[in-house]
Amino acid sequence: MIQLKDYGVWGEKKMYGRSYMGVNRTTFVINEDGVIIKIFPKVKTKDHAAQIIAEISL
Numbered sequence: 001m002i003q004l005k006d007y008g009v010w011g012e013k014k015m016y017g018r019s020y021m022g023v024n025r026t027t028f029v030i031n032e033d034g035v036i037i038k039i040f041p042k043v044k045t046k047d048h049a050a051q052i053i054a055e056i057s058l
Contacts, residue, residue, distance in 0.1 A: 007028065010024070026041050026042070037055075
């Protein structure tokens with residue numbers, strides 16, 4: 001079973017001067033063979049759909 005730690009997305013976050021542990025917003029594009037072909041760290045939701053479409057259209 002794959003866990004958050006396996007993808008490296010569990011880590012320290014900060015908000016309003018307070019540190020806590022949580023899930024970092026990251027997107028992985030995985031091909032049909034299960035291979036990660038692109039990682040988008042620190043995702044901003046505004047343009048993210050367009051970024052993914054551009055990546056898979058190559």
